[in-house]
Amino acid sequence: MPKAPPAPPSLQELRKEIDTIDEQVHRLLMARGDIIDRLIQVKQTQEVGSAFRPAREADMMRRLVERHRGILPLDTVESIWRVIISTFTYVQAPFSVHADVSLGESAMRDSARFHFGFTVPYVSHFSAPAAVEAVAKSKGDLALVSATSSRAPWWITLEGGRAPKIIARLPFVERADHPAALPVFVVSRVADNAMVTEVEMWSMRVSGWNAEIARALSPLAEIVAVPDTAFDGAALLVSIAGSNRLEKIKLALIEAGASVRSSALVGSHATRYTVPLNEVARP
Numbered sequence: 001m002p003k004a005p006p007a008p009p010s011l012q013e014l015r016k017e018i019d020t021i022d023e024q025v026h027r028l029l030m031a032r033g034d035i036i037d038r039l040i041q042v043k044q045t046q047e048v049g050s051a052f053r054p055a056r057e058a059d060m061m062r063r064l065v066e067r068h069r070g071i072l073p074l075d076t077v078e079s080i081w082r083v084i085i086s087t088f089t090y091v092q093a094p095f096s097v098h099a100d101v102s103l104g105e106s107a108m109r110d111s112a113r114f115h116f117g118f119t120v121p122y123v124s125h126f127s128a129p130a131a132v133e134a135v136a137k138s139k140g141d142l143a144l145v146s147a148t149s150s151r152a153p154w155w156i157t158l159e160g161g162r163a164p165k166i167i168a169r170l171p172f173v174e175r176a177d178h179p180a181a182l183p184v185f186v187v188s189r190v191a192d193n194a195m196v197t198e199v200e201m202w203s204m205r206v207s208g209w210n211a212e213i214a215r216a217l218s219p220l221a222e223i224v225a226v227p228d229t230a231f232d233g234a235a236l237l238v239s240i241a242g243s244n245r246l247e248k249i250k251l252a253l254i255e256a257g258a259s260v261r262s263s264a265l266v267g268s269h270a271t272r273y274t275v276p277l278n279e280v281a282r283p
Contacts, residue, residue, distance in 0.1 A: 097120055129152055145184065169199070206261060
């Protein structure tokens with residue numbers, strides 16, 4: 001006579017399993033904190049620049065997405081990890097996030113809170129230059145500035161060798177209906193070995209800039225353009241990735257009828273990691 005299938009676990013048993021897992025998660029977080037405490041002693045984190053490590057964080061978030069499975073939404077997993085990473089970074093070396101809210105406060109605040117949590121102090125500014133200036137005067141603070149539009153060429157102040165630089169582009173993971181989808185540049189002082197240089201950021205000033213030239217360059221690079229009142233032209237913030245190097249961009253500008261007056265490297269960041277729509281909630 002065949003044996004009857006085992007009875008399913010009771011609600012009490014399942015809840016006990018959840019309680020056990022919750023305790024394990026908490027203990028692992030405390031163990032992570034112990035390692036960070038030892039790390040602080042090793043690093044003696046009184047170094048110039050932020051403890052924020054954009055290269056490492058971008059890689060961590062990519063690996064998180066690649067291994068994620070199950071019913072827990074990716075939004076939740078990403079936000080939990082962002083809070084864990086940012087809070088432990090803050091514990092290593094306290095910093096503030098200075099946000100330019102001149103183009104809208106709610107989306108920028110959502111981005112700051114999603115990526116850095118509530119432990120890291122949030123300071124709003126009414127212009128990008130003000131946010132960048134606050135970072136320039138700090139030891140390791142971060143500035144968040146729109147990556148797609150601007151009212152002023154704030155990136156010009158990043159041209160000096162000792163000036164802060166663009167070190168990241170948020171969100172690290174892009175997908176449909178991201179809860180903090182606002183494209184944002186992160187500006188800070190970071191050690192050279194912490195930078196990721198997959199996408200170079202160049203400040204350029206050109207004369208003869210117009211809509212036709214902008215269309216000609218759009219297949220080669222992402223560009224934020226602001227009219228330059230000093231002459232008939234524009235100040236550009238150009239994102240150059242892959243084989244589209246600076247000389248190629250300059251040549252395209254000249255062929256389109258513009259002339260390049262100056263160029264300076266003002267930062268770099270990781271390439272955007274985009275999750276296909278059919279993989280956002282895979283089982």
